Amino acid sequence: MTRVAIIGAGPSGLAQLRAFQSAGKKGAAIPELVCFEKQSDWGGLWNYTWRTGVDEFGEPVHGSMYRYLWSNGPKECLEFADYSFEEHFGRPIPSYPPRAVLHDYIMGRVEKSDVRKFVRFSTVVRWIDFDEKTQLFTVTVKDLKKDELYSETFDYVVVASGHFSTPNVPHFPGIEVFPGRVLHAHDFRDANEFVGKNLLVVGSSYSAEDIASQCYKYGAKSITFSYRSKPLNFDWPECFTVKPLLTKLTGKTAHFKDGSEAVVDAVLLCTGYLHHFPFLADNLRLRTNNRLYPAGLYKGIFWQDNPKLIYLGMQDQYFTFNMFDAQAWYARDVILGRIKLPPAAERQADIDHWRAIEEKLETAFDGIDFQTEYMRDLIPATDYPMFDLDKVAALFKEWEEDKVKSIMGYRDNSYVSIMTGNKAPPHHTKWMEALDDSFDAFQNRPEAAAE
Amino acid sequence: MTRVAIIGAGPSGLAQLRAFQSAGKKGAAIPELVCFEKQSDWGGLWNYTWRTGVDEFGEPVHGSMYRYLWSNGPKECLEFADYSFEEHFGRPIPSYPPRAVLHDYIMGRVEKSDVRKFVRFSTVVRWIDFDEKTQLFTVTVKDLKKDELYSETFDYVVVASGHFSTPNVPHFPGIEVFPGRVLHAHDFRDANEFVGKNLLVVGSSYSAEDIASQCYKYGAKSITFSYRSKPLNFDWPECFTVKPLLTKLTGKTAHFKDGSEAVVDAVLLCTGYLHHFPFLADNLRLRTNNRLYPAGLYKGIFWQDNPKLIYLGMQDQYFTFNMFDAQAWYARDVILGRIKLPPAAERQADIDHWRAIEEKLETAFDGIDFQTEYMRDLIPATDYPMFDLDKVAALFKEWEEDKVKSIMGYRDNSYVSIMTGNKAPPHHTKWMEALDDSFDAFQNRPEAAAE
Numbered sequence: 001m002t003r004v005a006i007i008g009a010g011p012s013g014l015a016q017l018r019a020f021q022s023a024g025k026k027g028a029a030i031p032e033l034v035c036f037e038k039q040s041d042w043g044g045l046w047n048y049t050w051r052t053g054v055d056e057f058g059e060p061v062h063g064s065m066y067r068y069l070w071s072n073g074p075k076e077c078l079e080f081a082d083y084s085f086e087e088h089f090g091r092p093i094p095s096y097p098p099r100a101v102l103h104d105y106i107m108g109r110v111e112k113s114d115v116r117k118f119v120r121f122s123t124v125v126r127w128i129d130f131d132e133k134t135q136l137f138t139v140t141v142k143d144l145k146k147d148e149l150y151s152e153t154f155d156y157v158v159v160a161s162g163h164f165s166t167p168n169v170p171h172f173p174g175i176e177v178f179p180g181r182v183l184h185a186h187d188f189r190d191a192n193e194f195v196g197k198n199l200l201v202v203g204s205s206y207s208a209e210d211i212a213s214q215c216y217k218y219g220a221k222s223i224t225f226s227y228r229s230k231p232l233n234f235d236w237p238e239c240f241t242v243k244p245l246l247t248k249l250t251g252k253t254a255h256f257k258d259g260s261e262a263v264v265d266a267v268l269l270c271t272g273y274l275h276h277f278p279f280l281a282d283n284l285r286l287r288t289n290n291r292l293y294p295a296g297l298y299k300g301i302f303w304q305d306n307p308k309l310i311y312l313g314m315q316d317q318y319f320t321f322n323m324f325d326a327q328a329w330y331a332r333d334v335i336l337g338r339i340k341l342p343p344a345a346e347r348q349a350d351i352d353h354w355r356a357i358e359e360k361l362e363t364a365f366d367g368i369d370f371q372t373e374y375m376r377d378l379i380p381a382t383d384y385p386m387f388d389l390d391k392v393a394a395l396f397k398e399w400e401e402d403k404v405k406s407i408m409g410y411r412d413n414s415y416v417s418i419m420t421g422n423k424a425p426p427h428h429t430k431w432m433e434a435l436d437d438s439f440d441a442f443q444n445r446p447e448a449a450a451e
Numbered sequence: 452m453t454r455v456a457i458i459g460a461g462p463s464g465l466a467q468l469r470a471f472q473s474a475g476k477k478g479a480a481i482p483e484l485v486c487f488e489k490q491s492d493w494g495g496l497w498n499y500t501w502r503t504g505v506d507e508f509g510e511p512v513h514g515s516m517y518r519y520l521w522s523n524g525p526k527e528c529l530e531f532a533d534y535s536f537e538e539h540f541g542r543p544i545p546s547y548p549p550r551a552v553l554h555d556y557i558m559g560r561v562e563k564s565d566v567r568k569f570v571r572f573s574t575v576v577r578w579i580d581f582d583e584k585t586q587l588f589t590v591t592v593k594d595l596k597k598d599e600l601y602s603e604t605f606d607y608v609v610v611a612s613g614h615f616s617t618p619n620v621p622h623f624p625g626i627e628v629f630p631g632r633v634l635h636a637h638d639f640r641d642a643n644e645f646v647g648k649n650l651l652v653v654g655s656s657y658s659a660e661d662i663a664s665q666c667y668k669y670g671a672k673s674i675t676f677s678y679r680s681k682p683l684n685f686d687w688p689e690c691f692t693v694k695p696l697l698t699k700l701t702g703k704t705a706h707f708k709d710g711s712e713a714v715v716d717a718v719l720l721c722t723g724y725l726h727h728f729p730f731l732a733d734n735l736r737l738r739t740n741n742r743l744y745p746a747g748l749y750k751g752i753f754w755q756d757n758p759k760l761i762y763l764g765m766q767d768q769y770f771t772f773n774m775f776d777a778q779a780w781y782a783r784d785v786i787l788g789r790i791k792l793p794p795a796a797e798r799q800a801d802i803d804h805w806r807a808i809e810e811k812l813e814t815a816f817d818g819i820d821f822q823t824e825y826m827r828d829l830i831p832a833t834d835y836p837m838f839d840l841d842k843v844a845a846l847f848k849e850w851e852e853d854k855v856k857s858i859m860g861y862r863d864n865s866y867v868s869i870m871t872g873n874k875a876p877p878h879h880t881k882w883m884e885a886l887d888d889s890f891d892a893f894q895n896r897p898e899a900a901a902e
Contacts, residue, residue, distance in 0.1 A: 048627075056622070278577070
């Protein structure tokens with residue numbers, strides 16, 4: 001029987017399990033599935049942990065999730081095409097839910113799907129190699145609870161271990177003697193630590209934007225952003241300052257490229273993540289920066305040199321959950337023989353075609369359109385429900401504009417679900433005032449929660 | 452030619468290099484040595500890094516060293532028998548040097564020994580296994596800078612990767628929603644972060660004692676210790692409280708086993724370290740807690756099931772640098788064929804003999820005497836210079852008593868070098884007032900440093 005190893009039970013790995021379960025329900029014979037998950041529960045990044053550094057078994061902590069995180073994009077953009085928010089919650093909910101609510105939604109679909117039996121929890125993948133003779137992968141894992149290694153062979157390997165877990169941490173002169181806390185976004189957990197503090201936030205991507213906003217919301221005294229190439233051009237509150245690149249630190253003073261200075265109490269490095277696969281032999285290992293079309297992956301999924309090796313969700317992302325679905329359904333159909341992969345040269349030409357376009361992208365809107373076309377390329381090849389991709393693209397653009405209008409207020413907007421056509425209700429509390437991010441506080445009106 | 456792989460270029464790995472270099476200088480033919488070091492420089496824990504969590508290559512950070520650390524035991528107890536402090540510094544120095552000074556001393560010996568050529572820096576060991584047929588170890592490493600894996604075979608493997616790098620981090624109910632910083636001692640770097648804060652320090656070993664003392668010295672508002680089995684019975688300053696085990700946290704309130712409470716701003720888990728060897732096959736991997744005689748190691752060094760696998764420094768330690776030397780010299784002489792290992796049964800009887808004694812140890816003084824006997828067992832078998840072990844044991848006991856007399860003042864004492872017979876001068880500044888821990892500040896009188 002064909003055996004498929006899935007590395008990771010986060011959104012991508014779960015999409016793969018769900019894809020097979022969906023085919024099975026419709027009568028297909030599905031392969032033997034084994035999903036290896038390092039954490040003790042599924043959910044990947046959405047499975048919040050208080051731990052930082054290494055976990056209770058000495059393995060690097062997967063989670064980069066922090067407390068009080070709310071979706072930073074409309075939930076209407078990430079809705080599963082086969083399982084709407086309305087189906088899960090029984091009614092429309094606001095457009096920007098907090099972590100616990102999104103977690104509940106992602107988990108809801110798989111819990112109903114009876115796929116938990118395929119997951120081996122607290123099991124970390126140590127090593128994968130491929131035997132040309134047998135055409136099989138040997139996957140060596142460690143059962144962390146039993147403290148034992150073992151190996152099994154598989155016909156396919158699906159790498160769904162994510163790429164927001166291994167921080168990219170640059171050095172700045174003087175950071176080694178900065179008299180206060182220095183941390184990467186990966187280790188950020190609770191904004192309360194920074195109440196009344198002057199924070200230096202290095203970076204200008206989503207982590208910088210969101211962590212700075214959150215620290216402001218919970219009471220940081222000031223935020224100084226430092227950017228390398230592109231400032232975070234939003235209408236920030238008065239206690240925010242935007243500076244060019246940090247050149248050095250002397251004591252608590254940060255020095256910037258334009259000669260200006262700021263005295264800060266803590267340094268938050270929101271400097272991105274590395275694609276990190278310490279368990280893969282060099283000839284199987286994806287090496288890429290975070291971009292919309294990593295090289296070497298046919299359809300953004302299949303390792304060109306050995307397409308039995310499958311990568312999910314390794315792209316920079318506008319689309320998220322439903323893109324992992326589109327990829328997982330496609331990968332499933334290749335494994336099931338429903339889609340026949342073209343020969344290597346043809347695959348390479350397809351990769352080159354997409355890369356040539358990707359390399360010419362300039363604006364965020366270009367990127368949104370590109371990933372929308374990528375979705376349009378994948379979905380019709382499988383039975384994953386097609387949905388109005390142009391509407392999603394338009395919504396991404398509306399969201400970008402809403403952020404420009406009000407970076408602290410954009411989460412108070414509501415949008416129409418592309419899947420159900422129903423408009424989200426406004427949340428009962430403005431985001432800036434919603435300090436309780438719990439499932440119950442979000443789902444109930446405040447007075448109901450207090451009863 | 453015989454090939455020896457040494458894992459780690461910290462105090463133990465460097466002792467092994469030095470042992471071979473010393474034999475070579477005296478005319479012995481020495482095997483081919485390859486020392487793999489994950490960090491970009493040697494020194495192990497003594498090589499301070501500002502990084503926490505994972506390093507710039509995504510590998511778990513080795514260092515647990517923090518800023519402003521001063522030796523917590525007399526330097527006279529850890530002095531190399533073949534390279535005194537006086538030889539290195541040209542004159543006697545005070546008994547409790549700060550990190551930079553100890554680092555300079557350790558490095559001084561190996562820098563003079565021309566052993567750097569044996570070390571491959573920025574190279575992490577991914578996997579080691581042993582082939583029964585060829586009787587060789589295959590060591591697979593990653594060159595972190597080149598981002599490439601490669602394998603080589605060796606006759607012997609010396610594991611000198613330490614056991615104070617992988618934190619043991621227990622969970623306490625409520626810690627996952629504690630509104631402030633939670634960290635393990637492994638991630639502690641700069642006490643300035645905790646100025647004016649109320650700290651909960653969980654644990655009662657050296658890390659707890661020293662980090663708490665240091666935070667007090669630099670301005671923490673209060674320290675609350677929590678112990679599982681044995682309180683830190685010292686004459687603590689007034690802002691210290693000693694509590695039994697933490698049972699839970701509710702908000703910022705810590706609850707203890709005796710029903711008492713304390714409101715705290717940060718939680719420091721000084722809860723020890725794990726022996727962690729993710730690069731070793733199960734049949735080669737030492738599994739032990741931190742104790743004076745780990746099971747399965749003949750002479751505390753040789754893996755009983757395969758004595759070509761050598762472990763250095765895996766014991767709980769009173770003796771440190773000179774014990775690593777004693778072990779490394781012994782291991783060297785076994786590899787050189789100067790010492791012939793007895794058959795397995797005889798080795799096992801020896802292990803059992805030591806373990807039986809170790810299991811009956813009760814007090815710290817018992818432990819000191821035990822490790823002194825262990826040293827006395829090792830040193831005469833090699834040409835490592837014997838020194839007056841009883842005097843070292845007596846000094847350890849004096850040190851324990853000095854700590855009881857004054858936990859904040861014991862570092863102001865001076866002792867006589869066992870190697871040179873000269874007494875250490877007092878330091879120019881009391882430890883509690885010595886906020887500058889730099890090499891220059893320590894070596895010069897304050898007025899000289901200010902000139």
